[in-house]
Amino acid sequence: MARGDTMVEHDFFQIEKLKAASFRAADGKSAARSRIQSVVSRINPQLLRSVIAPGATEMPPEKAALLLSSSSQPPHPVTILNPSIRSVAEISNETAPLTIFYNGSMAVFDLPRDKAETIMKLVETANDGSSSDQRKGGIRLPEELDGGKIQELPPMARRKSLQRFIAKRKQRLTVAGPYAKEKAVPKR
């Protein structure tokens, strides 16, 4: 918390968008801003699992938060990325928590900085004329992210009884073995 937390905010009330629209002609910097002013459709925290390194450790010198929200006009809920705050980002390989709020849910990921950048780029590009993708209900990932299984959606819930069985089985496999202790026998 001590070393300069960086907050990146999406302006879901479109205040920045309105401001930027009026300054678009005049201001060169805002051209960058307007490029980033993109609408995010169904980007869902689950979508990003494929980019998240499984071994990412938690070491937050900086924090980045994307606030995404959906409006009542599907499929174009609006988010704005305000680049000015983002400029503080340091080049470092340390991971930081990335918090994503979407459609009433929140997900936290620990990411190295370059992956966080990729995700933010993904947010920008996701809606460049990709209405056909939205019809399919998904976002086409850029090539480099399209590795392994894509889980775009909330995890499929599992029945409690099976969940317990699978957990117990894992336990038995780690505990069992030829030299494992004999289990206690109930008194007869």
Place this chain on the structure above:
Amino acid sequence: MSARTLNRVMSFGISDLALEFVLGYVDDPRDREAVSLVCKKWYQIDALSRKHVTIAICYSTSPGRLRRRFPNLESLQLKGKPRAAMFNLIPEDWGGYVGPWIREIAEAFNCLKSLHLRRMIVKDEDIRVLVKARGHMLESLKLDKCSGLSTDGLLLVARSCRCLRILSLEESSISGNDAKWIHELAVNNSVLETLNFYMTELRVAPEDLELLAKNCRSLVSLKISECDISYLISFFLIATKLEEFGGGSFNDQVGDLDKYMKIQFPPKLCCVGLIFMGKNEMEILFPFAAALKKLDLQYTFLSTEDHCQLIQRCPNLEVLEVRDVIGDRGLEVVAQTCKKLRRLRIERGDDDQGLEDEQGCVSQAGLSSLAQGCLELEYLAVYVSDITNAALECLGTYSKNLCDFRLVLLDREQRITDLPLDNGVRALLKGCAKIRRFALYLRPGGLSDVGLGYIGQYSNNVRWILMGNIGESDRGLLRFSQGCPRLQKLELRSCCFTERALAMAALRLPSLRYLWVQGYVASPFGNDLLLMARAFWNIEFIPPKHDVNETEDRRGNIESQAQILAYYSLAGKRVDCPDSVIPLHPA
């Protein structure tokens, strides 16, 4: 015409007494409902003679209303938490407290012999009140996926309910490490036929089971928690009438295997489900595999090949429950061998493929074989890794007896052979006209808006539908809601519909009395939800929570989505909502 003559005309000239006798033979709840709508006289006779009532959601009515209408009830089933609670999606304190019902039962229901509570919160104090008033006449008590009680409550039941024939605690969360209640049951009861504490963590002592078998000579069904099977050798020798056994455990799978081979099962045993059974141990079933009618392999360690080896010896199987490790190959064996199969459940195995058999995937090939081989199938629930329209069409062609169909498409494979499933779903629903319960859980692109419209169009008989990741837009949902004339209960998960569309669909579906949704496009302030506000329609909103323990995901990602629950109620708004549940009222 005088009132008396009119009455007789309405009753086809039958006297009231005769009518009561006749209606005594009418048991089906739908028939009873029809009877009660004919006229006041028939309503009264039905009300006084109704033996059983199932209340699908306990907040839809009140204990007092139940008593005023059906004072002579002999059997009651109450359901509390939404179905999603079985998947850890509902807060534990959501509700479903049985207390008010128990108090009414204790005071007024003088004929009640059978009580079945499902997904409710039952406290020891509730049990105390129940057994004090009704213990002497209770014949059947089922606490099914309930929570809130301890072994102290079970002790009360064991001591007070000497007429109990059925005691079931399956999958309930019961605290306490005490096994005394089984001993008390064995000592106090001699008529017990069914004892079930499968999928609980209750401790059990083998000698108490032996005592139970000695004293309860009518014991036909026993399902227990984990207890090594080799300690039950004596029990199996004593319980000679046993037809069903579930639970147990195999704790020593590397040491001496002979001890399991020494087990002699009772001669009439035909329903079996053994936990942690592995390849080496499954041979103990071979001597009587041909007699098996029900087999539960969901909690075993068998591979695809093991399933094939075992099932090929079971030509009389009627009910089979497995994980998808059975694979297409196993389903091929089922199709060839189990011609009498009525119910098949194929559950989802471990996602970590290192632990499950590599062949352990079910796809269109297995389903097609199954459809053609098992023509008696009435219930099919299956998690598939791949699917085609042709497989669904095959089911529509051959599975004419299907009443309950549930298909979940796993997210293991990136590419699915044949999506969307519009035509297959249409063929399935058209071909299987008896379907009353239908579930389809896919992925984006799995079913288009047109396909969703087909479901509406061809679901004439369907009462319950669960859908996940289907449709493309609100248009699909609205098309769907133009059909489904008999749909009473709708569950939607992870869909792309807006609150507005959900509200409109709820208003449009003519028979809808229960709606549950998780994962939808919310309006900024949730006010679109109130579009479906109307009299007697309770709406509950469960906002997203941030509790690591409550989610299945263990990778440290905290995640949970808002839920909407809405249902018809004659009892008014709930008064026992926890903080995590927000009842919505129109302004």
